[in-house]
Amino acid sequence: MEAQKSATFQSLSENVGQFSLRDKTLLIPEMNRISAHLLVGVFRSFGINALVMETYKGLDLGKEFTSGKECFPCQVTTGDILLFLEKEKERLGNDFVPEDYIFFMPESDGPCRFGMYNKYQRIVLDSFPELRGVKIGSLTSEDSYALKGMIEKERTRDFRKAAYFSIVIADILDRLLWRIRPYEKEQGATDGFIERSMMTMADHFESYGAKKDFDTILDKLEAVIEEGKALIDPDIPPKPLIGIVGEIYLRTHVNSNQDLIRMLERYGAEVVNATIAEWVNYTTYDKVREAKVGLRLNLKQFRFDKAKSYLKQVLSYGGDLLYQHIRLDQAYKRVKPLLDLAGDHRIAHLEKTLIKNDLYSFELGTEACLSIAGIMEHVHDGYNGIANVYPFTCMPSTITSSIVRPIMNRERIPYLDAPYDGSYQPGREAGIRTFMYQAYQHFKRRGRKKHG
Ligand code: SF4
The missing domain is CATH 1.20.1270 (Substrate Binding Domain Of Dnak; Chain:A; Domain 2)
Structure with a gap:
């Protein structure tokens, strides 16, 4: 899914606050299993009846009701909601009330197709007369299907x-x-x-x-x-250390990526995947960055009213980012003395990495910002191999691949492009084994980064 300009937690709270559906059931799609369940815990603590939907079992339905041109996560999530509702209809019979459900689907205003997922899914749900009442709760959507009054504004x-x-x-x-x-x-x-x-x-x-x-x-x-x-x-x-970057849905949804991490482990790897917090921090960071650009531009043109509004945004998003950093550091400070877990990079550091290496610009946006910079950090940190995981035809991940491949060849670091579209490719496992063989050679030659 598209990270650039997508819903930050700023917009999440602002929009969630407008809606009211305390007696409804909020359906959370399972992208990353653990974060979906913990988020449900948070919703419940605020009195919202939320649940995580089963995932991937409805893929046939997702494929039936998409044309094949959509990004793979759109097919998976469409299948998830259709299968869930089909089962609810079976379970409840005449007591099934579509208005009782809200499908929680973030949206984005960036350059990718992610912003269209929930609009497309609205069309699919509307094509079933009995499902027209199911609402889609979107973090940044302004449509009237939104999650009215779900959480009090304060x-x-x-x-x-x-x-x-x-x-x-x-x-x-x-x-x-x-x-x-x-x-x-x-x-x-x-x-x-x-x-x-x-x-x-x-x-x-x-x-x-x-x-x-x-x-x-x-x-x-x-x-x-x-x-x-x-x-x-x-x-x-210690085993060869493999870093994973790529598109957030595919790299965190184990069914969609055919449990790539487990397969890498089977062939001798220890794996560190990029985090979801990194994506959230990136979206907040980008808001600060954009507001700073607006501030500078308006100051130069002596448009002080507009500059003032940009200054407010800089302070507001900047405050959010600072808060996020404080919480991130607080959590890792508690766990790192107990076990040597990998930490998270600051987004500003990743931007500097891109600028220093003259590879890509945050002005262009998309998850390529995180993936390319993340790969360069892994190279610097002595990882033994890097995998870029993404939906087949994903734009930012294809950009990432085209930029980093020559660098990986030059640095002689094993690199794997891992695109997925739900099909099972007979040569995939052989490709992963070859990659792991190369990673093991790299590990023997150069050792590996210490844990943490
Ligand atoms: S092109 Fe990639 S990042 Fe963009 S919406 Fe599709 S899957 Fe998401």
């Missing part, structure tokens, strides 16, 4: 803070999974442990999210990390 800032924190904690749980699983003492133990921990943390967000009692949430997270550490077999030596 609580929207608190909601935004808790939602952001849930994303940070979900990222840490994912990093814990990728840190433990390649070194687990007992095969399969990590998956069960992380699933249980996810539910525990979701319950904690439900109990403490609205109160913003983040210390209690972090206390529980510490206990989870301690428990997870005990699953690691200290006698298993």
Whole structure:
């Protein structure tokens, strides 16, 4: 999905605050499993009846009701909502009331097609007379289907803070999974442990999210990390370290990427995927950046009224970004002394990396900003291989590939483009094995970055 100019938590709170649907069910699509469940915990703590929909099982429906030209995440999410509603109709029979449901689908005003997903899905739902009453709640949408009055205006800032924190904690749980699983003492133990921990943390967000009692949430997270550490077999030596970048939906939705991380692990890798918080921070950072450009331009032209409004935006988005950094640092400071998990880069640092290497500009936007800079950071940090994961035909990821491939060849760092569209390619596993063989050679030649 498109990151540039997409809904930040600023717009989330502003828009969520306008709507009112406390007696409805909010349907959250499962992009990243852990973050979806933790976000549901946050919604529930604010009195919203939210649930995570099953994912990927409705792909046939998604394909049936799309033309094939859409991005793959659009097909997956369309299938998710259609299958969910079909099952609800079966379960409830005549008691099925479409107005009771709101499908939660963010939108974007950037250059990609993501901004069109929810509009297209509106057309699909409207093509079934019995589903016309199902609303689509969009973070930045101004249409009348929106989530009316879901959260009181005065609580929207608190909601935004808790939602952001849930994303940070979900990222840490994912990093814990990728840190433990390649070194687990007992095969399969990590998956069960992380699933249980996810539910525990979701319950904690439900109990403490609205109160913003983040210390209690972090206390529980510490206990989870301690428990997870005990699953690691200290006698298993470090493995080649693989970094994953790419399009946010595909790299975090394990069904869509055919569980790429697990497959890489099967062939000897330890993997670090880019976080979701990075994407959220990027969208906020970009708002600050754009407001600064507007401020400078208007000051130069002596348009002080407009400059004043841009200054307000700089301060407002800047305050949000500062808050996000404080929470991010708070969480990682608590967990890093316990276990050497990978951290997150500051977006300003990533922009500097792009400028220094003269590779791409934040002016152009899109997730390519994060992916290209993220790859350069991995190169600098001594990763043994890098995978770029994306939906087939994804524009920003194709740009990323075209820019970084020559660099990876020059630096002799194994690089894998991993596009997905739901089909199973017979040669994919062989490609991954070859990539891992190269990564292992790199690891033998140059060693690897230390954990953390
Ligand atoms: S082109 Fe890529 S980033 Fe843009 S909407 Fe499609 S999948 Fe998302």
